[in-house]
Amino acid sequence: MKLLCLLCLLCMFVICSAQTPLTVHWPDLSQLEPDVRDQIKSQQDILISTVKDTQSTKAKLSAAYGAMGEIYHAYSLTAPARECYLNANTLDPKDFRWIYLLAKLDQLDGRVDDAIRRYRIFTSLRPELVAAFVNLGNIYLELDRLEDARSNYTTALQKDPNSPAARYGLGQVALSQRNYAEAVEHFEKALALAPDANRIHYALAMAYRGLRNEEKTKLHLAQQGPVGVRVADPLMDRLVQLVEGARVHLIRGKLALEAKRYEEAANEFRKAIEARPYSVPAHVNLGAALTQLGDLKGAAEEFSKAVAIDPNNANAHYNLAVLLANEKQHQQAIVHLQAVSTINPNDLGARFFLAQQLLYAKRPDEALKLAQSLYSTTRALQHGALVGSALAELGRCGEAAEWQRKLIARAVEERNNELEAKLKTELQRYESCRP
Amino acid sequence: MHSVLQLSAFLAIAVSILAPIYVPQTSLPNFEEVAVKTGLNFHHYNGMNGKFFLPEIMGAGAALFDYDNDGDLDVFLVQGAAFEPVSNPPAGGRLFRNDLEVGTNGSRKLRFTDVTEKSRILANRYGMGAAVGDINNDGWPDLYLTNLGSNQMYLNKGDGTFDDVTKNTATDDPRWSTAASFVDYDRDGWLDLMIVNYAEFSFTNSPNCYAPTSARDYCTPRVFRAPGNRLLHNRRDGTFEDVTVAAGVDKEFGHGLGVVTADFDDDGWIDIYVANDGDPNQLWMNQKNGTFKNEALLAGAAVNRDGKTEAGMGVDAGDFDGSGTDDIFVTHLMEETNTLFTNVGAAVFEDRTREAGLGMPGRRLTGFGTLFFDYDNDGWLDLLVVNGAVQLLPELIRKGDPFPLGQPNQLFHNTGNGRFVEIVEQAGPSFQLLEVSRGAAFGDVDNDGDTDVLVTNNNGPVRLLLNQLGSRNHWLGLRITGKSSRDMLGAQVDVVVRKNQVLRRRVRTDGSYLSANDPRVLVGLGNATQVEAVRVRWPDGSVAELKAPPIDRYTTIKQ
Numbered sequence A: 001m002k003l004l005c006l007l008c009l010l011c012m013f014v015i016c017s018a019q020t021p022l023t024v025h026w027p028d029l030s031q032l033e034p035d036v037r038d039q040i041k042s043q044q045d046i047l048i049s050t051v052k053d054t055q056s057t058k059a060k061l062s063a064a065y066g067a068m069g070e071i072y073h074a075y076s077l078t079a080p081a082r083e084c085y086l087n088a089n090t091l092d093p094k095d096f097r098w099i100y101l102l103a104k105l106d107q108l109d110g111r112v113d114d115a116i117r118r119y120r121i122f123t124s125l126r127p128e129l130v131a132a133f134v135n136l137g138n139i140y141l142e143l144d145r146l147e148d149a150r151s152n153y154t155t156a157l158q159k160d161p162n163s164p165a166a167r168y169g170l171g172q173v174a175l176s177q178r179n180y181a182e183a184v185e186h187f188e189k190a191l192a193l194a195p196d197a198n199r200i201h202y203a204l205a206m207a208y209r210g211l212r213n214e215e216k217t218k219l220h221l222a223q224q225g226p227v228g229v230r231v232a233d234p235l236m237d238r239l240v241q242l243v244e245g246a247r248v249h250l251i252r253g254k255l256a257l258e259a260k261r262y263e264e265a266a267n268e269f270r271k272a273i274e275a276r277p278y279s280v281p282a283h284v285n286l287g288a289a290l291t292q293l294g295d296l297k298g299a300a301e302e303f304s305k306a307v308a309i310d311p312n313n314a315n316a317h318y319n320l321a322v323l324l325a326n327e328k329q330h331q332q333a334i335v336h337l338q339a340v341s342t343i344n345p346n347d348l349g350a351r352f353f354l355a356q357q358l359l360y361a362k363r364p365d366e367a368l369k370l371a372q373s374l375y376s377t378t379r380a381l382q383h384g385a386l387v388g389s390a391l392a393e394l395g396r397c398g399e400a401a402e403w404q405r406k407l408i409a410r411a412v413e414e415r416n417n418e419l420e421a422k423l424k425t426e427l428q429r430y431e432s433c434r435p
Numbered sequence B: 001m002h003s004v005l006q007l008s009a010f011l012a013i014a015v016s017i018l019a020p021i022y023v024p025q026t027s028l029p030n031f032e033e034v035a036v037k038t039g040l041n042f043h044h045y046n047g048m049n050g051k052f053f054l055p056e057i058m059g060a061g062a063a064l065f066d067y068d069n070d071g072d073l074d075v076f077l078v079q080g081a082a083f084e085p086v087s088n089p090p091a092g093g094r095l096f097r098n099d100l101e102v103g104t105n106g107s108r109k110l111r112f113t114d115v116t117e118k119s120r121i122l123a124n125r126y127g128m129g130a131a132v133g134d135i136n137n138d139g140w141p142d143l144y145l146t147n148l149g150s151n152q153m154y155l156n157k158g159d160g161t162f163d164d165v166t167k168n169t170a171t172d173d174p175r176w177s178t179a180a181s182f183v184d185y186d187r188d189g190w191l192d193l194m195i196v197n198y199a200e201f202s203f204t205n206s207p208n209c210y211a212p213t214s215a216r217d218y219c220t221p222r223v224f225r226a227p228g229n230r231l232l233h234n235r236r237d238g239t240f241e242d243v244t245v246a247a248g249v250d251k252e253f254g255h256g257l258g259v260v261t262a263d264f265d266d267d268g269w270i271d272i273y274v275a276n277d278g279d280p281n282q283l284w285m286n287q288k289n290g291t292f293k294n295e296a297l298l299a300g301a302a303v304n305r306d307g308k309t310e311a312g313m314g315v316d317a318g319d320f321d322g323s324g325t326d327d328i329f330v331t332h333l334m335e336e337t338n339t340l341f342t343n344v345g346a347a348v349f350e351d352r353t354r355e356a357g358l359g360m361p362g363r364r365l366t367g368f369g370t371l372f373f374d375y376d377n378d379g380w381l382d383l384l385v386v387n388g389a390v391q392l393l394p395e396l397i398r399k400g401d402p403f404p405l406g407q408p409n410q411l412f413h414n415t416g417n418g419r420f421v422e423i424v425e426q427a428g429p430s431f432q433l434l435e436v437s438r439g440a441a442f443g444d445v446d447n448d449g450d451t452d453v454l455v456t457n458n459n460g461p462v463r464l465l466l467n468q469l470g471s472r473n474h475w476l477g478l479r480i481t482g483k484s485s486r487d488m489l490g491a492q493v494d495v496v497v498r499k500n501q502v503l504r505r506r507v508r509t510d511g512s513y514l515s516a517n518d519p520r521v522l523v524g525l526g527n528a529t530q531v532e533a534v535r536v537r538w539p540d541g542s543v544a545e546l547k548a549p550p551i552d553r554y555t556t557i558k559q
Helices: A002-017 A034-052 A058-074 A078-091 A096-109 A112-125 A130-142 A146-159 A164-176 A180-193 A200-210 A214-223 A234-242 A246-258 A262-275 A280-292 A296-309 A314-326 A330-343 A348-360 A364-378 A381-393 A397-413 A417-432 B359-363 B394-398
Strands: B002-006 B031-033 B062-065 B074-077 B094-098 B112-114 B127-133 B142-147 B149-156 B162-164 B177-183 B192-197 B230-234 B240-242 B256-262 B271-276 B282-286 B292-294 B315-318 B327-330 B339-343 B349-351 B367-373 B382-387 B410-414 B420-423 B437-443 B452-457 B463-467 B474-481 B492-498 B501-506 B521-526 B533-537 B543-547 B554-558
Touching: A034 A058, A034 A246, A058 A078, A058 A096, A058 A234, A078 A096, A078 B394, A096 A112, A096 A130, A096 A234, A112 A130, A130 A146, A130 A164, A146 A164, A164 A180, A164 A200, A180 A200, A200 A214, A246 A262, A246 A280, A262 A280, A280 A296, A280 A314, A296 A314, A314 A330, A314 A348, A330 A348, A348 A364, A348 A381, A364 A381, A381 A397, A381 A417, A397 A417, B062 B127, B062 B437, B062 B452, B192 B256, B256 B315, B271 B315, B315 B367, B327 B367, B382 B437, B474 B492, B474 B533, B492 B521, B501 B521, B543 B554
Parallel strands: B002 B554, B127 B177, B177 B256, B367 B437, B474 B554
Antiparallel strands: B031 B463, B062 B074, B074 B094, B094 B112, B127 B142, B142 B149, B142 B177, B149 B162, B177 B192, B192 B230, B230 B240, B256 B271, B271 B282, B282 B292, B315 B327, B327 B339, B339 B349, B367 B382, B382 B410, B410 B420, B437 B452, B452 B463, B474 B521, B492 B501, B492 B533, B533 B543
């Protein structure tokens, strides 16, 4: 804490000596990953020495503050990033980068008037960057200033006729005005330009719903997903390149995983492992991404590495068990599921899975015991059905049939038609094996 | 100030559009915080131990309910617990009796007394939320507590004490339950129970999670599997039956945090809306045969207008635009908006967040408890959102805040033209505090004809915000009860102020976040000095009308 204050005072001092009125409040770095902390500290050192250097020009000082701001911004330390950008902008008002990045922060913080003002300044300096017009359009759209939004999206489209983000924005303007036919036209074009952006399907479905076209509404709802429209944004993309450290790659990988961008996710997790080879979450998540990409062998390797590093990681055991079960390696799957049950006795899903695997592995005694315990806890019909299966597997077909009939009665009472049908099919099997 | 009236059967008449009522603003604060002053001494304990367990930042809620049937709202506050043995554990959830004194000149003295021990409520588990409903139709409201782990059903014996009947009623859910709602979904005159569950969390399987700064932080619920919800049917014999599968509500999973019930398609059968954290929300439409179908996606209420799944926390339903249909409002994470789904009829929703002016103000804060309520009694439903982050805020870390999640709460005034305006300074000093607010229970605590708000803070003190503004306008207070004096949750109330001006409200205790609200219906009348009629559609579908009810007082309407 003392060191922090000292740095803060030093920074205040050096800023004053550079005749800029703004104070940069150093963030607390004590809880950050060591790599990240080192990276930020070294940039702080550069900034301090640049400020101390009486030979530093305003342009050089501006660049140093800007670079510091970018690093903070890259790690979501937005308050000190803003202060650095403001200093950079004051020292060199014509450097468009700091105005743009300030506008991005304004937009993030909900300072809409400042964001609009800065984006306008930026577009006067660099009218070729489509992202700025799209960002302006997005702000106006959120403010329900539809004509201003339309105007900015239109400008963006004039500069880049293939901008899916601008098309999508125009579609949203039309949807807000309940001009459904126009919305459909824009969304269809946006989708053609960015077919992977499956979130567009939802907007398209809502536009078709407005036109009372039920067939197309359902068709697009069935295709909707989590991937949104992206706009090329070189200034923001640059920030992404600044990031170091396993944790941040891990976070990015998870975001990509959730957005179903599996290749990107796998790459981020690989970078995380590169930065920290013994990171269990990185191995587990890389395994998950590889599973989605169909590389099951690679996935199993990653889960195995995770288990080797941390034998108490239930997720790694469970995922490995799923892959092994898929390969019909039931005995090995059982080992990992038993580990999950030991680590997390309340994981009913894992216990159910384990009972199934015990059955497949021809270990019905154990399966029965587990299924009975599970059913007594949950009273769930599907858990009860496993008891029947285990009894039948043990050759106790009469008991199995009797048990099954009770379950069927419950399924009828609960109007669970789907399970009732399944239970009845199994009952036939049990009855036919009756001595 | 209180009268009981019987109604005659009446044919339902279509609801017409409400004309705006203008009420000038005053310069006085709208809400005054009086918790400690009135004896509500309670500090939430979240058990945090540096391991960043997700449950510690999610609770807790509260209930406003008249457990002793003396005509004023009492308070139950849900408490957390220690994750590991500690030398001085918290005392568990607390019940405070409201000893309101009303002078002959109308003056009010509000005082709460802790009666937990006397009540025999033993809520010393890791508590999350509370729901209120009379499960045995004896006229005494019962209390359901959701926990991290087994839940608790407390039967109100009517003598100031409660019995834990969880086992006998078969109303437990051993998972991490959050919100719950009492709802008579099959119109048999008995309250059923919908329980919403959040995540399959365990202490042994809680991974380390990190913020974009790379610092250790709380996990999102997505690292844990979603457990699914539970619907319990009241067997009318003191027990409940698990009908989750039979009713079809097992078909969709999500990390559930909020639940609200309303008749969204106006077919006379109550539907259920579940707000999920990071998963699509569910709109369980009542199929009138004991089953439900999730129609949220097609209805336009599952995700926001961009098709993006948001982090649903608190939720409420209400007719904010006077269209005669219940709209939905869901609170979300910072960088997302809180989202307003406008019901354009027959449970078809449009995300009109931007048009309502609610987009930008929600982006900078993480919302939890919320409700549509008419704080200034001008006839239009306003909104209050209580906030508190779920990821550590770097600016508060830098300032040395030991629990750096605090954010201010927000009051939004409905301007009557489909838009809301945030009221900042005028809302009162408590709206400037940076606290980790979670639950919010709404009700007229001092019976003066306006809605007060009980705000719970995670790892912080409870706040009671007394409304100083609403009672300056005229109002109509209704308690809608059944033959057994039970509050008829789910009853729909149309207040015909004058021709072409009908205000639609409903009887409920659910909505908001982890909290239970005043079951009475309080309707702001602005400058109107009389009401032509009140029409009630009872949960069984029958309709009744009361002509010219008295205003500026509470009236009980009995079925």
